[in-house]
Structure formats: structure tokens, C-alpha cells
Amino acid sequence: xxxxAAPLLQSLHSGSRATRSIRGALxxxxxxxxxxxxxxxxxxxxxxxDVSATGVGIGVVAGVLFLVxxxxxxxARASPLSPFRFxxxxxxxxxxxxxxxxxxxxxxxxxxxxxLSSIYGFVFAWLNENASAGVQGAFxxxxxxxxxxxxxxxxxxxxxxxxxxxxxxLEVPPLAQALAHVFxxxxxxxxxxxxxxxxxxxxxxxxxxxxxxxxxxxH
Numbered sequence: 001x002x003x004x005a006a007p008l009l010q011s012l013h014s015g016s017r018a019t020r021s022i023r024g025a026l027x028x029x030x031x032x033x034x035x036x037x038x039x040x041x042x043x044x045x046x047x048x049x050d051v052s053a054t055g056v057g058i059g060v061v062a063g064v065l066f067l068v069x070x071x072x073x074x075x076a077r078a079s080p081l082s083p084f085r086f087x088x089x090x091x092x093x094x095x096x097x098x099x100x101x102x103x104x105x106x107x108x109x110x111x112x113x114x115x116l117s118s119i120y121g122f123v124f125a126w127l128n129e130n131a132s133a134g135v136q137g138a139f140x141x142x143x144x145x146x147x148x149x150x151x152x153x154x155x156x157x158x159x160x161x162x163x164x165x166x167x168x169x170l171e172v173p174p175l176a177q178a179l180a181h182v183f184x185x186x187x188x189x190x191x192x193x194x195x196x197x198x199x200x201x202x203x204x205x206x207x208x209x210x211x212x213x214x215x216x217x218x219h
Contacts, residue, residue, distance in 0.1 A: 046129075050200065051125050051126060052125070054193070054196050054200070055123070055124060056122050057196070058121045058125070058189055058193050058196060059119065059120050059122060059124070060121065062117060062186075062188045063114050063116070063117025063120075063185070064114075064117075065184055065188050067110070067113055068184075070184075073172075073176050073177075073180060077173070081106065083113070084105050084110060085097050085100065085105045086109070087109035087113040088108040088109035088112060089166065089168065091112055092108070094168060096108070096109070120149075120153060120185075121189060121193075124149055125193060128197075133201055136193070136194070136197040137197045137201060138194060139194045139195075141194075142191065142193050142194035143190040146189040146190020147183070147187045149186045150181040150187065150189070151178065153185070153186070154182070157169075158170070158174065
């Protein structure tokens, strides 16, 4: 009895072709990365508006915390309004320290302080933008970077700019100001940035997964 191998070979060839088709379909729709992998290596696709808004937002929040610390330092030294008067003096000079009415000093000083804080947050966010998603969302690294950023701000603002343009700022205790810049502004700024970045990457992963699911359903 002679066996005809042609049908068997044809069946194997058809099975191999079907396997290749299934493999190609699977390659077209790879499984989504885990949350940890996405946070570590995820693409940095935030728009300039997102980065800027994040920086301004965290800068304002950290600025409020910093202002509270400054009020405590001012109350222990002279007056709780002194931080507002010093901030206002950046706009109108030394008259803000004595001659300006308290209400005007609080308004102008508060606005000046928050404006500068938002600018610092903006700068911090853009300095981080080229880092990986894992670094952007790492609380330990960002708080350390934020603390360093706060120290640099104190060095630039007090030891360089103030010495040249606003010498009355040198009257405040330097150690207290340095610690406030590091722990009351820089450190929370870094923590806020990490939290905001994690939330943004999480939302982006959900949106990407939804688009992939929608595309798979259509196909």
C-alpha cells in the first residue's frame, strides 16, 4: 500500500502559513507594558503647555508653603508682615519696608512672592523635562533635586543679586533663609513635581490603552 504524502505536506504548509498570520497579528498589537515599566521607560510626550502649567502650579503651591515659613521666621525676629514688605521692596525699593501701608505691602508683597515662586517652578519643571519618566516621577530623586534647587536659589538671590541690588535683604539671618529655601520651598517643590508627573503619566497610559482597545475592536 502506497501513502500519498502530498495532502500531508499541503496541510503542514497551510498550518505554517496560519501560524505566521497569527504571529503577525500579535506583533501588530503587542501587550501593553506594565505600570512600572511605563513609568520607568515611558515616552515623554507632554506638550509645552503641560510642562509649563505643571511648573507654575507646583511653584505657586510650594511658594505658599515657603511664605508660611517666612512668616514664622519674620514673627520670631521682628514682624509677621516682614516677608511681605521685603517682597514688595523688590518692586518699589526700601520705602516698602517702613513707609508703605500694611495692606498695600501684603498685597504687593504677596503677589510678587507668588509670581517669583511660579517662575521658579516653571524653571524647575523645564530643567526636568529631558529626564526619563522614571526620574521625573521618583520622589526621592525629585525631593533631593528640589532641595538642591532651593539652595541654589538662596545662593543666587541672596549672595549675588541681593548683594548687588537689594542690600537690605542681607539683614535677615542667612542660615534661617537658607534652610527655608531648602526645606520649605525646594523640597516640597520636588515632591509636588514627582506627584504631578506620576499622575500625568498614569492618565496618559490610560488614554493610550483606551486608544489601543478601540483600535483592536475596530479591527
